[in-house]
């Protein structure tokens with residue numbers, strides 16, 4: 107079946123045709139590792155995973171790269187301000203490297219909890235400084251750069267004829283607007299859209315994470331790492347670049363400009379895929395509103411990270427998704443009822459078998475339509491109404507390769523909640539009183555909460571369903 111993906115570069119759904127038949131190279135921009143990742147950050151990681159799993163489901167051989175920005179992220183896109191890592195390190199009294207390492211570990215643990223496999227290559231920016239320097243040098247040799255004394259090496263965007271094309275349609279007009287707005291913050295740059303490729307360390311101040319380049323003491327600008335590392339692991343032209351929608355105006359146009367000028371391959375990337383933001387209660391997720399939730403917050407409220415994974419599936423990746431605790435509850439219930447219906451009956455199915463099922467073909471159709479997960483789940487829930495064998499076959503197959511929702515894993519619970527024991531005690535009493543209707547009602551209550559009560563000679567025993 108042909109896969110159609112929405113390409114930001116052309117602003118339309120396009121048939122996916124990889125550069126090399128059967129093989130796909132994809133790159134995702136990773137969030138910076140300087141704080142506890144929020145459930146919003148994980149929506150991007152989930153999307154990268156979703157794209158990779160889709161391609162694998164359709165039998166492509168995928169190389170997925172996700173960078174780890176563990177260095178020198180500035181406070182804004184404007185190439186100024188204090189280094190974020192250092193700011194946090196100062197606050198927490200540990201070195202910038204430790205901050206990066208600590209949050210990287212937290213992030214990778216979170217991925218595991220969400221059943222997101224590691225990506226094939228997860229290169230750290232700090233370990234690819236030489237590659238970044240090489241790329242800056244290449245751009246210098248081709249006369250795309252200029253030096254701002256005491257500041258850094260800048261990319262001259264006016265030398266790139268189609269700079270900003272990712273902002274299409276009317277990108278020239280959009281660029282004019284941006285330019286007018288940014289003209290106030292030029293900081294010695296020649297043009298508002300020019301950006302730093304390499305920054306010199308401020309005189310008299312030494313940053314913790316600086317490196318000595320052959321020519322200058324300094325550190326890379328924040329766009330260059332993506333071009334340097336993607337070209338290293340995926341060659342100088344590749345199929346898919348994924349990232350946040352807010353990178354459409356600055357970060358990604360800059361990546362395109364520096365890569366196409368350095369490598370001379372057009373287009374540098376064939377398909378640009380962007381996921382939209384996760385909102386909270388219909389608004390922005392922000393520290394000042396106290397609504398930045400992470401996986402720990404989710405678990406403290408009694409949800410599994412896999413309930414959150416189900417929640418992410420409920421929206422199309424390219425649309426805004428609104429997070430509320432009620433919606434998470436709905437996701438949790440839907441996941442539970444799916445588990446209940448499947449009764450842990452996992453069936454191993456192979457490719458030729460699965461392709462004979464009409465139900466699977468329908469599911470595949472939704473996946474191939476720009477990965478339309480809401481429709482896919484509606485179809486699954488429809489299918490659940492019929493209790494037939496092939497449903498188990500199809501869902502088992504999808505679970506392995508695509509859903510990864512823990513649908514066939516029994517939760518290990520060692521402690522029996524007090525509520526359940528109380529119901530069981532009341533039930534024994536009801537039986538003694540010969541009030542069998544009440545006894546049955548209590549048994550149902552226990553079952554609804556996913557426990558089973560069995561009578562034995564000592565009274566009863568309780569086990570997890």
Ligand SMILES: [Zn+2]
Nearest residue numbers: 135332357361
């Ligand atoms: Zn990037």
